[in-house]
Amino acid sequence: MSEPTEQAGVCDVSELKDEAGKLDAADELAALRERFVLDDVTYLDGNSLGALPAGVPARVADVVRRQWGELRIRSWEESGWWTAPERIGDRIAPLVGAAAGQIVVGDSTSVNVFKALVAAVRMAGEDGTGRDEILVDATTFPADGYIAESAARMTGCALRPVTPAEVPSALGDRTAAVLLNHVDYRTGRLHDLPALTAAVHEAGAYVVWDLCHSAGALPVGLDEYGVDLAVGCTYKYLNGGPGSPAYLYVRHGLQDRFDSPLPGWNSHAEPFGMRPGYIPAAGASRGRVGTPDILSLLALEAALQVWDGVSVEAVRAKSLALTDFFLRCVGEYVLDGRVESLTPAAHAERGSQVALRCDDAGDVMKRLIERGVVGDFRAPDVLRFGFTPLYVGFADVERAARVLAETLV
Template sequence: MSSLRTAATAKDAADPLAPLRDRFHVDDGEVYLDGNSLGALPRSVPDRLAEVVGHEWGRLRIRSWTESGWWEAPQRVGDRIAPLLGAAPGTTVVADSTSVNVFKAVVGGVRLAAARDPRRNEVLVDESTFPTDGYIAQSAAELTGCALRVLPAGEIPDALTPRTAVALVNHVDYRSGELRDLPGITAAVRAAGALSLWDLCHSGGALPVGLAEHGVDLAVGCTYKYLNGGPGAPAYLYVAPEHQADFRSPLPGWNSHRDPFGMAPEFTPAEGALRGRVGTPDILSLLALDAALDVWDEPAAEITAIREKSLALTDFFVHCVREYLPKALADGSVRNLTPERHDRRGSQIALRCPDALALTAELQRRGVVVDHRPPDVLRFGFTPLYTRFADAERAAKTLAEALGEA
């Protein structure tokens, strides 16, 4: 056994989060490092879905909206996610997709800013944002009569002007895994009189976010990555308490009405984060997510412990890559794009490699599942709830073998 494999075995034996792996359907014969795209299936989900389909839908039918708590599920599940984001109860609602929530948040944020100061007619977006955020921001800016400025996230504090209404930033860069300075950028945006809007898709459930602590105004995020909610699981929208009374969604649906069953022709918004709802919730996906969140009720599943293991996993993987691929690193054919500093790294490592798309398929053939981002980036995602140090070692060794440098 190699020294790295021995080290991985020792680290796994000492890992306080190791028992949580049994809460997921994961194959010990395969290394799954794609939880930053789709999390593994929690064992609690299939039985819960069978109950929802067989009993709540199959037998109770329409009665489940009240008797099974379907109607309150968006806010109830939102309150389960809120502590993982450092948010208070009543600030987070689960509904729709991330893209739809970005649209609500950008338009709602512009309206909030313009109500304070009509000069605020500009939206800032970081240039490396996930594409849909950019598409949505462009459309939202056009619809609200705003100009859109695209620039590096680190330049946003210096680019703020009295015209800035909203700054939309990704907390973790989806390509490189770089962790953005949420406290610093948020403070600068607030000092300039604008509103901060953070996309937490690649950080929620992987590291402490501190929405309330840092004064974030608005946030969105998906639940199918580090929260393991399943394919197409609904996203969440966060609205800070100070903005809830004045937040006006551009999609005022009957589910966000103060009296949804009153069927009034005029719209009167609900109180609090419920304004973020639109139409009838996707109950099957929503309740699958609810069951997936049960793992966070375990005492060991504390977000600071998750972050500690995430950093340990990514540190160890980078060490293994250095040991197994010295030639490729020396000649530059393999390059680490993820910052090595802990305060600048999410829960993934991105390597620039030749023929990355073909290499992704070859790694999968060898039992290591990662993903590819064009043109030449391999992403290795580490989900501390179920990823082992042995997985990190095997992934690095398999990469070396696939590149002919074993």
């Protein structure tokens, strides 16, 4: 892989290179990069798939060879397989501002969205009649919209797509539940979780937050802001691996009322009683369905060890510094009018990615990847760059902007 030249810069490239070096030298999180398996590629796609934590391969090998290969069925108890969904949920909890006992890990994000949204509508129905409408984020990841449409049909609700900004005015006596994304997957816009949650509650409805693009990148504050239900994946900023299991958060005060539309044997109060009638388990375990995916679960548990001793607040501070620096480098290096940032400049409205609009974005991203700068493309014209503060440094940021400028010449 050849090193990019300095031909595209409209400023002195050496100045920004030097500044990047100084920022990396002062970075209190810089040493965390050693906890990952990385090479000389500038990897800015952790908002799609996080890098491999170095401790995962040995842990997975042990699970396969010893726990499965030698202990076999005994590992459900002796290796803690049975309790893994709750144990790993408690490991994720502080990363999203939740106390223990409120998160269970398992299934996919889409499955958990379905559970949470239907349960929210059912709780609203218990509160009183007439709540027969679901509001869904019109800018949401498409799968959330598909699930919301199915949940609406199943519960007899009308589905009303609105933008997050429109939610407060759209709420009313008919609103049963609201499904929102914390960070817009296209633009990186961070939505106001505290204010929107408060507005939904004031209207007497329940809120479900999708945290896929915020957990592990910034403080969430589920308990602090009284969020009802939340879901999220673990393969982005939590680095759990491709297809790693998602999680479901159910606030303590709602757990006795949580009525899952997928009552599986794993969430039964007596899972091995094999009774014909369903009695839900206590606590967050009501969110379980079938047999846990042990290999993926325990790989995720190993991956979460990279968070030992790491403050989410420090991660957020570095995330903002990285994205600020990237936007600055793009502004200095890229010719005027070649790209347009879709990501808000205000810190309060920015997640941990930068989205740039570019006419030939698909081809540009292919050429960037060929030169060792990996981001991703979203149709029709968006370049996305994700900044995972645990392993991305300021030199990575400067190089990415410089290669982008040269690619766009």
